[in-house]
Structures are given as C-alpha cells and as structure tokens.
Amino acid sequence: MATILAVDDSASLRQMVVFTLKQAGHQVIEASNGQDALQKAKGSRIDLVLSDVNMPLMDGLTLVRELRKLPAMKFTPILMLTTESSAEKKQEGKAAGATGWIVKPFSPDQLLATVKRVLR
Amino acid sequence: MAIDVGQFINTFLEESFEGLELIESQLLDLRDDDAEAVNAIFRAAHSIKGGAGTFGFQAVGDFTHGVETLLDQVRTGVRPVTDELKALLLEAGDCIRDMLVAARDGAQTDAARIARVQERIDASLRAPGKRPIPFPPSEGARELEADRRSLEEGASNVQSGSDEGVVADTTDPGLGLRGPGWRIRFVPDPDVMRTGNDPLRLFAVLADFGDLQVRCELEGLPPLAELDPEECRMSWLLTLVSDVNKTDVEEVFEWVLDECTLEVEALDTAQVGDIDPVANDEITPPSLPVGPASMASDHEAVASERARSVGGTACLETVPDAAEGTSLEARGVGGVAVAGRSTPLPERRSTDTGSIRVGIDKIDGLINLVGELVITQSMLGQIGDEMVSGEQACLERLLEGLAQLERNTRELQESVMNIRMLPISFVFNRFPRLVHDLSARLGKRIELRLSGEQTELDKTVMEKIGDPLVHLVRNAIDHGIELPQKRIAAGKPESGQLHLHAYHKGGNIVIEIRDDGAGLDPRRLIAKAVERGIVAPGQELTDEQAHELIFAAGFSTAEQVSDVSGRGVGMDVVRKNIKALGGSVEVRSRPGRGCTFVIRLPLTLAIMDGQLVRVGGEIYIVPLVSIVESLQVRPEAVHSLAERQLVYRLRDEYIPIVFLVELLADGRPPGSLASALLVVVEADGQKLALVVEDLLGQQQVVIKALETNFRRIEGLSGATILGDGTVALILDVSGLIGLCGGRREAAGEVAAGVDAA
Numbered sequence: 106m107a108t109i110l111a112v113d114d115s116a117s118l119r120q121m122v123v124f125t126l127k128q129a130g131h132q133v134i135e136a137s138n139g140q141d142a143l144q145k146a147k148g149s150r151i152d153l154v155l156s157d158v159n160m161p162l163m164d165g166l167t168l169v170r171e172l173r174k175l176p177a178m179k180f181t182p183i184l185m186l187t188t189e190s191s192a193e194k195k196q197e198g199k200a201a202g203a204t205g206w207i208v209k210p211f212s213p214d215q216l217l218a219t220v221k222r223v224l225r
Numbered sequence: 226m227a228i229d230v231g232q233f234i235n236t237f238l239e240e241s242f243e244g245l246e247l248i249e250s251q252l253l254d255l256r257d258d259d260a261e262a263v264n265a266i267f268r269a270a271h272s273i274k275g276g277a278g279t280f281g282f283q284a285v286g287d288f289t290h291g292v293e294t295l296l297d298q299v300r301t302g303v304r305p306v307t308d309e310l311k312a313l314l315l316e317a318g319d320c321i322r323d324m325l326v327a328a329r330d331g332a333q334t335d336a337a338r339i340a341r342v343q344e345r346i347d348a349s350l351r352a353p354g355k356r357p358i359p360f361p362p363s364e365g366a367r368e369l370e371a372d373r374r375s376l377e378e379g380a381s382n383v384q385s386g387s388d389e390g391v392v393a394d395t396t397d398p399g400l401g402l403r404g405p406g407w408r409i410r411f412v413p414d415p416d417v418m419r420t421g422n423d424p425l426r427l428f429a430v431l432a433d434f435g436d437l438q439v440r441c442e443l444e445g446l447p448p449l450a451e452l453d454p455e456e457c458r459m460s461w462l463l464t465l466v467s468d469v470n471k472t473d474v475e476e477v478f479e480w481v482l483d484e485c486t487l488e489v490e491a492l493d494t495a496q497v498g499d500i501d502p503v504a505n506d507e508i509t510p511p512s513l514p515v516g517p518a519s520m521a522s523d524h525e526a527v528a529s530e531r532a533r534s535v536g537g538t539a540c541l542e543t544v545p546d547a548a549e550g551t552s553l554e555a556r557g558v559g560g561v562a563v564a565g566r567s568t569p570l571p572e573r574r575s576t577d578t579g580s581i582r583v584g585i586d587k588i589d590g591l592i593n594l595v596g597e598l599v600i601t602q603s604m605l606g607q608i609g610d611e612m613v614s615g616e617q618a619c620l621e622r623l624l625e626g627l628a629q630l631e632r633n634t635r636e637l638q639e640s641v642m643n644i645r646m647l648p649i650s651f652v653f654n655r656f657p658r659l660v661h662d663l664s665a666r667l668g669k670r671i672e673l674r675l676s677g678e679q680t681e682l683d684k685t686v687m688e689k690i691g692d693p694l695v696h697l698v699r700n701a702i703d704h705g706i707e708l709p710q711k712r713i714a715a716g717k718p719e720s721g722q723l724h725l726h727a728y729h730k731g732g733n734i735v736i737e738i739r740d741d742g743a744g745l746d747p748r749r750l751i752a753k754a755v756e757r758g759i760v761a762p763g764q765e766l767t768d769e770q771a772h773e774l775i776f777a778a779g780f781s782t783a784e785q786v787s788d789v790s791g792r793g794v795g796m797d798v799v800r801k802n803i804k805a806l807g808g809s810v811e812v813r814s815r816p817g818r819g820c821t822f823v824i825r826l827p828l829t830l831a832i833m834d835g836q837l838v839r840v841g842g843e844i845y846i847v848p849l850v851s852i853v854e855s856l857q858v859r860p861e862a863v864h865s866l867a868e869r870q871l872v873y874r875l876r877d878e879y880i881p882i883v884f885l886v887e888l889l890a891d892g893r894p895p896g897s898l899a900s901a902l903l904v905v906v907e908a909d910g911q912k913l914a915l916v917v918e919d920l921l922g923q924q925q926v927v928i929k930a931l932e933t934n935f936r937r938i939e940g941l942s943g944a945t946i947l948g949d950g951t952v953a954l955i956l957d958v959s960g961l962i963g964l965c966g967g968r969r970e971a972a973g974e975v976a977a978g979v980d981a982a
Contacts, residue, residue, distance in 0.1 A: 199483065
C-alpha cells in the first residue's frame with residue numbers, strides 16, 4: 106500500500122483522514138503545518154500528499170511549491186484539501202503545483218475514492 | 226468500508242472551543258495591520274467551518290461561513306477592522322460556541338439570537354467594507370444612530386442595484402445526456418506532469434466507466450535528442466463505450482481542465498459498432514496506432530499497459546539528476562522566504578501549552594493509584610518502626626529501602642499531580658472579553674493587566690474558581706472603578722486599572738484582583754449593614770470589620786441592582802465557594818485608591834499535609850495549613866465563661882477552647898485540661914483552641930471524600946487511610962468554627978469582661 110503524507114492543522118480533520126487511510130491499509134505520516142510536512146517529506150518516500158490550505162507557519166500553497174522543488178517529489182500527486190469550491194482557489198493550488206483537490210467537507214468514502222484515483 | 230466520523234467529534238469540539246477562545250483573545254486587541262493575528266483568526270474560523278461540515282454540524286458550518294467571509298475580507302484588506310466589526314465577530318463567536326455546546330449536549334440554541342447575529346453578518350456582507358450594523362443603540366446614541374442609518378440605507382439602496390449577480394449561462398446541451406459513448410480528444414499541455422497529473426491515471430478512471438480504447442498520437446514528439454522526459458508531448462484520442470454522463474467524463478479531467486485541450490463528443494450508434502476510433506477530419510490522423518483494438522477484459526490494465534508502452538511515463542520513474550542543482554538553489558531562496566513567514570505568533574495570552582490531551586478519568590485513576598502507593602509506603606514505614614527487635618543489619622537495610630521508597634513515592638506523586646496542574650491562564654483568558662464587554666456597556670474605560678498567568682493550579686480547583694473570580698471582576702468594574710468624568714474629577718487617569726495577579730506562596734496559590742477605583746467606604750458599608758439589620762445601630766466597627774461586611778449574607782452596596790453584578794449572587798456566596806475549596810478570600814481597601822481582593826487556594830484538593838492528633842483514642846487529622854501553633858495548657862491562661870465555655874488567653878487574645886472529644890466522640894465527658902495539649906487553628910480570621918490528647922506525626926494524606934464514600938458531616942472535610950490501614954477523619958476547621966459559632970461570639974463578648982476584671 107502507499108505511503109501518504111497527511112497535512113492539516115485541525116486535529117479532528119487530521120484524525121479523520123489518518124484513520125480512514127490507515128483503515129484502507131495505507132501508511133500515513135501526519136503533519137500539522139507546512140513546515141512540519143516539508144521536514145517529514147524530506148526524510149521519507151511518499152506516494153501521495155494530502156494537504157490543507159490554510160495552516161499556521163507554512164500554508165498549503167507554499168508547501169506545494171516547496172515540495173515540488175524536491176527532486177523526489179517532482180511528480181508526486183499532491184491533493185489540496187480545500188473548503189473553497191470556487192474556481193479561483195483551485196487554480197491557486199494548481200498554479201502552485203498541486204495535482205488536484207478534494208473539496209471539504211468530504212466523507213471518508215469520498216476521500217478513499219479520490220485517493221484511489223491518484224494512486225493507480 | 227464505512228467509517229463513523231462520530232468518533233472524531235470530541236476532538237472537533239475541543240479544537241473548535243480552543244479556536245473560539247483564540248478568536249476572542251486575538252480580536253480583543255486586533256489592529257488592521259496585524260496580519261498574523263488576522264490570519265490566525267481567519268484560520269480558526271476556517272477550521273471550524275471545515276470541521277463542522279465534515280462532522281455533520283451543518284448549521285454551524287453555514288453560520289461560520291459568513292464569519293469566515295468577513296474575516297477573509299479583513300485578511301485581504303477589503304474590510305477595515307472597526308470596533309463594530311469586532312463586536313459583531315465576538316458575538317458571532319458566542320453564537321458558534323452556543324451552537325456547538327447545544328449540539329454536544331443535545332440542548333436548544335437561542336435561535337432568535339443566532340438569527341439576529343446572522344442578519345447582521347449578512348447585512349455587513351451586503352455592504353462591503355462598510356461598518357457592520359452596530360448593537361441596538363443606547364438611549365444617548367439614538368439620534369446619531371438615526372442619522373447614520375438613513376445615510377446607510379441610501380448607500381445600500383445604491384448597492385443593491387449592482388449586487389444582483391449575473392447568473393452565468395452554464396447550460397450545456399450535452400450535459401446529462403446519456404449516449405452510447407463518448408469520443409474524447411485529450412491534448413495535455415507539455416507541463417501537465419509537473420503538477421503530478423499522470424494521463425494514465427485519468428484513463429484508468431475512464432476505463433472503470435466501460436469499454437475504453439486509447440490511441441496515442443505521437444507526432445508532437447520532438448527528435449529523441451531534444452526530448453525532455455519531464456514534458457508530455459503526446460495527445461490521445463479515446464473512445465469510451467459507456468452510458469455515463471458527459472459531466473462524469475469531464476469530471477475525470479477536472480484537475481487538468483486548464484492544462485489541456487479537451488473535446489468530448491457523443492458517439493453515434495454506428496461508431497459504437499465500428500469500434501475503431503477513426504479520427505474525424507479535424508484531428509490529425511494518428512501516425513502510430515497503439516496496440517490491438519480488441520477490448521481486453523481488464524481495461525484498466527490494457528489502458529495503462531498501452532500508454533506505458535509508448536514511453537509516456539518514463540519520466541515518472543527516473544528523477545533527472547541534472548535538476549538537482551537548480552532545485553537546491555531554488556530551495557535555498559524558498560527557504561529564506563519560508564523563514565520570514567514562519568515567525569511564530571507573538572505570545573498573546575495563548576492557552577497553547579504544548580500540551581497533550583489526556584482524559585481526566587485516566588489521570589484520576591493514576592492519582593488514585595499513587596494514593597494507594599503512598600499508603601503502602603506508610604504501611605511499610607510502620608513495619609520498619611516496629612521491627613526494632615529484629616536483626617540490626619537487616620533492619621538498617623529495610624529502613625534504607627524504605628527511605629528510598631519514600632523519596633520515589635513522593636517524586637512520583639509530585640509528577641503525577643503535576644499532570645493535573647494547568648496554568649491559571651485558562652481562567653484568566655476569559656477576562657479580556659468580559660472586561661471589554663462590561664466596560665463598553667457601562668461607559669467606563671478600563672485597562673486590564675494580567676500577570677502570573679503561568680502559575681499552575683489543580684484543574685479541579687481551576688474549574689471551581691472561575692465563577693467566583695468572574696464575580697469579583699464584575700464587582701470591581703461595576704462598583705469599584707468610577708466613570709471617566711468622576712476619575713478625572715478625582716485627579717486620577719481617565720482609564721481605570723484592573724490587575725489580576727497570580728502567584729504561589731507556601732502550598733497555596735494566591736490570586737489578587739486589584740482595582741484603582743473608589744475603594745470601599747466604611748461609613749456607607751456600616752450604614753447599609755444597619756439598614757439591612759446585619760449590624761446593630763451604634764455598634765463600633767473598625768475599618769477592617771466594616772470591609773468584612775461585604776461578605777455578610779444579603780449585603781449589597783450597589784445603589785441600584787444592575788444587570789452586571791446584581792445577579793442574585795452576593796459576596797457571601799463567593800466566600801462560601803472559595804471556602805468550600807479550602808481557600809480564603811479577604812479584602813483590602815483604601816478609600817479613593819482602590820480595592821484588592823486576595824484569594825488563597827490550595828494547589829490541589831487531592832492531597833494535603835496533615836497533623837495527626839489523638840482524641841478520645843481515635844486519630845484525627847488537622848490540616849497543617851490551618852494550624853497556628855500547638856502548646857501545653859497553662860492553667861492560669863484558661864478563663865471560664867458562662868455555660869462551661871472556656872477561653873484561652875494567648876498573647877492578649879482570647880481563643881475559645883473546644884473539647885474535640887466532646888464534639889466528635891458523641892457526648893463523652895471531656896477529660897482534664899491539665900494534661901491536655903491545645904492545637905490553635907485558624908480559618909477566616911477566627912481562631913479555635915482544640916483540645917487533643919496527643920500530637921502524633923505529620924504526614925501527607927490522600928483525601929478521600931466522605932460525601933462519595935459515606936455522607937457529608939459538618940466539621941469533617943474527608944477521611945484518609947493511615948499506614949496501619951485504619952481510617953482517620955480529617956477535621957474541617959472552617960466547619961468546626963461554624964459548629965462552635967455560638968461560643969465564639971460569647972468569647973468575643975466576654976473577652977471584654979475578662980479584660981475588665
């Protein structure tokens with residue numbers, strides 16, 4: 106199964122995401138902000154990143170830009186967990202280098218379906 | 226696999242309450258230019274909204290959405306931070322908290338209030354950048370308000386014209402159509418893979434819909450020497466035989482829509498029969514047909530296999546080393562930018578203590594266990610003491626081990642107790658908001674100072690001290706600090722100072738509430754007390770005694786009962802509650818200079834230092850903190866009053882003597898005083914001399930509540946288990962003083978008589 110980096114400053118959302126992914130048999134690395142995530146990404150082989158946008162210390166968009174600078178993360182799928190379903194916000198994520206997005210609120214099943222889609 | 230999101234709700238609620246606290250504390254001293262604070266507030270609201278949607282609190286999510294939008298406008302500089310906006314956001318925060326609490330407890334929300342606040346949020350949003358609709362105006366402000374409102378109405382009329390958004394015509398004739406299938410032409414931009422999008426994965430999703438045939442067009446490929454493995458120079462022609470919607474097909478490409486040319490056309494029935502995807506005229510005919518046209522059973526495998534075979538994914542596996550250098554350089558630059566951003570939030574009354582969340586029941590379990598350990602240790606200690614007849618070396622070793630056990634036990638106990646200790650900032654944090662709201666309502670100017678917020682105390686004590694503190698702070702604002710004009714007239718600064726200060730002193734935490742207001746007026750207090758029948762007319766009282774009157778039951782000095790502090794709870798209740806915690810409260814006042822309330826509380830309610838005493842053959846425990854001194858009776862210092870009441874003269878003070886044996890051992894006749902010992906105890910400024918037969922050791926005792934294990938008994942605060950397994954009762958000094966109330970008064974009266982004699 107895949108190793109997934111889950112980044113969110115909200116503990117409850119993170120718990121939900123982590124629990125769901127682990128139930129599906131994935132390895133999960135947790136981070137609570139962009140800086141934390143960047144550190145952890147540097148030390149591990151990661152198949153997929155799920156990241157919140159608004160976070161303290163380093164936001165999700167900056168995180169994506171930083172991750173894309175890492176050779177190992179150049180083509181790794183990165184999905185933004187975003188509450189904004191407006192096109193503008195999604196394009197910000199894309200411009201930063203994100204693969205796609207999951208619009209909050211999402212259910213565990215929706216999360217798994219989307220994850221499955223990028224992990225083939 | 227069904228996952229119940231219910232299990233995360235508690236975390237969500239906890240973090241939402243924390244978020245609301247942060248919103249509140251940051252809002253109270255928010256400035257326009259404080260981007261970090263604005264962002265922090267926005268994030269908190271944002272998280273609440275996101276979580277609310279996820280965990281099924283739709284109403285909370287909808288309500289918070291408006292708040293979030295307002296904050297977003299502040300964040301992007303569209304909306305200025307005004308006092309009205311702050312007030313609106315504070316109240317909105319209250320609404321969110323109420324909704325969450327109601328959701329948690331299954332209670333009802335104040336729907337009318339929420340609707341009112343929602344309305345004001347909506348009104349603010351309709352008038353971008355304008356001042357939010359303020360609170361209902363007070364009497365004085367009504368005229369101004371009317372003027373302002375007519376201005377605003379004019380403006381919003383103008384606004385409403387431009388506000389009607391044009392509904393975009395998104396109707397697509399192909400939308401929702403189900404046909405025999407779709408012909409899809411997909412021409413990705415060369416950079417598509419730089420965002421981690423792999424065309425193969427898209428095809429794999431399509432293959433799930435039905436029969437998919439993939440044809441790759443390679444004429445865009447440059448000569449091998451010029452080939453950049455990170456670029457995607459291919460395009461695809463796909464034929465999907467399936468009855469899915471066009472929208473479903475387009476959704477597959479949702480993430481790459483802006484990075485590709487996508488054409489989705491319905492297949493006609495004829496084309497379905499002829500599965501070979503003959504390109505229509507607009508599409509360049511494929512130069513290299515891919516693979517056999519047969520639709521294998523595993524479409525997914527076929528699709529990916531084919532695309533892989535044309536080398537589309539080579540770049541995914543290999544990381545070009547050449548890119549390393551530049552990307553490192555870029556990372557360096559980025560790193561600087563990040564460092565600039567990463568400055569942590571300035572420390573503002575933050576409740577974040579880098580803490581872990583532990584269920585209180587677990588901690589209580591631990592504390593109980595450690596309590597048992599303490600008991601075991603003291604039991605072993607006793608065995609050691611009794612083994613004097615044993616072999617010398619063995620005994621020494623045992624004693625040595627016991628000493629170590631004692632040290633370890635105490636250390637363990639301290640560290641476990643520490644888990645329950647929280648900084649008092651948890652309580653203090655509610656005051657900036659309270660002071661802000663109250664001073665605004667009363668038209669007073671107040672500067673609140675908090676110090677010693679990191680002083681720790683037991684969670685249980687903390688939970689119970691909140692309300693008394695709130696009451697004292699309300700009192701200070703309502704009755705203590707004067708209106709600005711009055712202060713200026715008195716030669717004081719316009720703004721009143723209110724200072725909450727906490728510190729440790731001896732085994733206690735001390736909390737001071739100090740204001741620089743008018744102070745207490747002893748004459749007014751006495752007049753009031755006489756009026757209320759608390760003091761007899763003409764009775765002489767010192768200033769200190771007059772100050773104490775505010776703690777008398779049924780006493781209120783407010784000229785009129787205001788909705789601020791006149792809530793039916795008097796200072797007597799404050800004192801009673803603090804006493805119930807084993808603490809004390811006293812007041813110091815200087816007329817015209819202000820007033821200070823000093824609260825002393827035990828750090829914890831679970832363990833205390835006790836003095837073991839023997840009374841009537843039983844062992845009782847006197848809390849060490851309440852003992853003033855212990856002494857041998859000097860017969861000449863004992864004075865007899867009426868009804869067998871004795872007082873003891875100690876350094877010009879007459880202290881009522883209490884025969885504990887009489888009080889506790891149910892009518893047993895008191896023994897002779899001559900051979901007895903007196904333990905002088907004090908609580909609430911009153912002293913008692915307890916007659917005991919013997920003073921035993923001092924030790925820490927684990928308090929077991931009588932209420933939960935037996936029933937409440939006046940004069941006893943609990944029980945503990947001693948080293949030999951026997952139960953010893955813990956005396957409640959305040960309660961004893963209450964029990965002996967009559968004698969105390971008698972002592973006061975007769976003391977004068979003894980002096981005269």
